Amino acid sequence: MARIPPSARTPTRQFRRLLVVGLLAVLAVITAVLGYQVPKSSSPSASLSPWAASPSKTPRSEHRGALGEADGVVPDGVTVFDDAIPAVAKLDPSLLKALRQAATAAADDGVEFYVNSGWRSPEYQNQLLREAVSKYGSEDEAARWVATAATSPHVSGDAVDIGRSNATAWLSEHGAEYGLCQIYKNEPWHYELRTHAIDRGCPRMYADPTQDPRMQQ
Known part of the structure; x- marks a missing residue:
């Protein structure tokens, strides 16, 4: 080469x-x-946990003690026909049936039955009671508005709080025809089922829950 x-x-x-x-x-x-x-x-926003970007994925530890729909909390705009909401679905079946019959009749008068509160878990009821004590300053005064979890008809699914004045006005006039009665004078929104009211009318109202023998248990 x-x-x-x-x-x-x-x-x-x-x-x-x-x-x-x-x-x-x-x-x-x-x-x-x-x-x-x-x-x-590595800016502050990028260094946050992935959970922080999506509230629906917040770790359980950050929600410890928080209550939601599963405990009976009611979102805005819920009616007596919303079966997907536990506060409605877990009401006593007879009460719910009467409410829906009344709501169907009320709809002919342009009135809709919105639910402010229905069934509640004991935890939710206790939270409401603590808030009432804080708001009204004493357990005695709070008892005029919120019962204990052991005595509340909401916890047993036997009571519903109806929203909007036109609906409560309609029930005040026609509710007895369906066995739906206002129980306390200071709570025009609170209704329970009294089947005998269909024939005899609703019983005399208590001034407030403290006068109700059921609350003395």
């Missing part, structure tokens, strides 16, 4: 050297770009 003169090998070595230098330069640029992006991705 013929020997290649040194002068003929020089261009090849220069080309390789330039190639290496070029590759090093490209790597340097890539490193610089990546180094610039890392601090940006």
Whole structure:
């Protein structure tokens, strides 16, 4: 094989050297770009847990003690026909049937039965009682508005609080025809089922829950 003169090998070595230098330069640029992006991705908003971006995925530990629909909390706009809402679905079947019959008749008069509260879990009832004590300043005063979990007809599913004045006005006039009666004078929204009212009318109302013998248990 013929020997290649040194002068003929020089261009090849220069080309390789330039190639290496070029590759090093490209790597340097890539490193610089990546180094610039890392601090940006570690901004306060990006460093938050994935749970923080989606309230529906908040860890249970952050909701410890919180109550929701499963405990009887009622979202806005719920009617007596909303079976997907536990506060409605867990009402006593006879009470719910009477409410829906009355609501169907009331609809002919342009009145809709919205539910402010229905069935409640004992935990929800106790929370409402604590809030009432804080609001009214004493357990005695709070008892005029909120019963204990052991005595509340809401916990047993035997009471419903109807929203909007036109609905309570309609029930005040026609509720007895369906066995639906206002029980306390200070709570025009609170209704329970009294089947004998269909023939004899609703019983005399208590001034407030403290006068109700059921609350003395």
